[in-house]
Amino acid sequence: MRHTNETEDLLRLHAPQVLGALVRRYGHFGAAEDSVQEALLAAAAQWPEQGVPANPRGWLIKVASRRLMDQLRADAARRGREETAAALLPRDAFVVAPPGESRAPSEDDTLSLLFLCCHPALTPAAQIALTLRAVGGLTTAEIARAHLVPEATMAQRISRAKQKVKGVPFGQPGPEDRDLRLAVVLQVLYLIFNEGYTATSGSDLHRADLAREAIRLTRAVRRLLPKEGAVTGLLALMLLTNARSAARTGPHGELIPLDEQDRTRWDRHTIAEGTALVEEALAQGPAGPYQVQAAIAALHGEAARAEDTDWPQILALYDVLVHRAPEPMAELGRAVAVAMVRGPRAGLAEAAELEGRLAGHHRLDAVRAHLLEKAGDTEGARAAYQLAAQRTLSAPEAQYLRTRAARLPH
Incomplete structure (x- = not known):
């Protein structure tokens, strides 16, 4: 098993890197991506x-190139245009450049592929699926299982995404829109991580494979952009959040909230790495949302006990966060911080202001329930817990919320 994982x-x-090499050399992103997937499957079967x-990289390029050539020739023949098949390929199409020559893959292609897979013409769902397949190297079946959809549905989603980016130049965007495009890439990576860390539906609280893949891809981006504060901040945020994953569930998969977790089960090595990255990110320029959220996560990680948490400092950081990026979920987090500093009634007042923008969202109901319980309103808390349980699509979250409602005194 260890050999297979390696x-x-x-x-x-x-x-x-292999896909980038083929796209740079031959074009045909969709066909090249299919060929790389076939090469990866062949390697997975043969190498163990x-x-x-x-x-290994040269082996994959060679196998994928042969598959691509076979496919392009078959396509040309099927269209009855054998005489033009040569025009589809460079003159040296059947000669694989050895590593080290100018055609050898560059790790910069990872970033170019991310820009392509996160193209603004695609929906967020398509961006995520294409990123996991083309950049993450996951099979369609693996991506479908992670998102709890049939493989055929995911295959169609990926196929449509490939068609949409067909003809998009392969490379990095120009300086005029690079920052906006990079922001989309980071948002997609964060969406992948969040879906892995707290699954929005299904019987499992988290899907560790998605969270790990998001961290791996973000590490790759940071290797290429080590001076980008947003990239460093996002990696720090992922690491600090994921460091708590072992303590988030009990022996039967039940959810354990942050203030009740066994903090000896937190990954202190990962917390130390994430904290160091926060300091580095804050030194790289003005703090954006990822850096501020990472700083909040670091303060949670530093507290040996729940009662040691520096809530005034966390509230101050939330004030910065909602000022720079006013977003309902950030404001909901701030409402919790307000409650911890100024009391549950103050937090409830903040949460009430979000009822329009978060109407029907189970997280608002869950926060209201928690704060009503702290304020001593057991009937109101019970009703809010039950409503949140009805609205969430996550089975572990629903069970936790129902349990909280049931243990309140009548």
């Missing part, structure tokens, strides 16, 4: 038995 890690490391080749 092979999977190696394949996911090389997948975007026959051993990893001395040059």
Whole structure:
């Protein structure tokens, strides 16, 4: 099993670089991506038995290139245009450049692929699916399982996404829109992480494979953009949040809230790494939403006990966050911080102002229930817990909320 996991890690490391090499050389993003997937599947079957080749990236490029050539020739023949098949390919199409030559893949292609997969013409769902397949190297079946949809549905989503970006130049955007495009890439990575850390539906509280993949991809982006504060901040936020994952569930998969978690189960090594990255991110320029959220997560991570949490400092950071990026979920987090500093009634007043923008969202109901319980309004808390349980699509969250409602005194 360990050998298989090492092979999977190696394949996911090389997948975007191999795809980038083929797209740069031959074009045809959709066909190239299919060919790389076939090469990855072949490697996954052969390498554990026959051993990893001395040059794994070169092996993958060679196999994928052959598959791509076969596909392009078959497509040309099927269209009855054999005489023009040569025009589809460069003159040296059947000669694979050895690593080290000008055609060798560059890790910069990882970022170019992310920009392509997160193109603004695509919906967020399509961006996520295409990113996980083309850059993450996951199979369609793996992506479908992670998102709890049929494989055929996910295959259609990926196919439509490929068609939408067909003809989009491969490379990084110009300086005039680079920041906006990078922001979309980071948003997609954060969406992947959030869906992994707290699954929005299904029987599992989290899907660790998605969270790990988001962290891996964000590390790759940071290697390419080490001076970008937003990238560093996002990686720090992911690490500090994921460090608590082992303590978030009980022995039967039940949710354990932050203030009740066994903090000895937190990953202190990851918290130390994330905290160091927060300091680095804050030194790289004006703090954006990811840096501020990471700083909040670091303060939680530093508290050995729930009662040691520096809530005044967290509230001050939330004030900065909602000022720079007014977003309902951030304001809901601030409402909790207000309650911890000024009392539950003050927090309830803040939460009440969000009822228009978060109407029907189970998280607003859950926060109201928690604060009503703290304020001593057991009937109001019970009703809010029950309403939140009805509205969430996550089975563990619903069970937790119903349990909280049931244990309130009558």
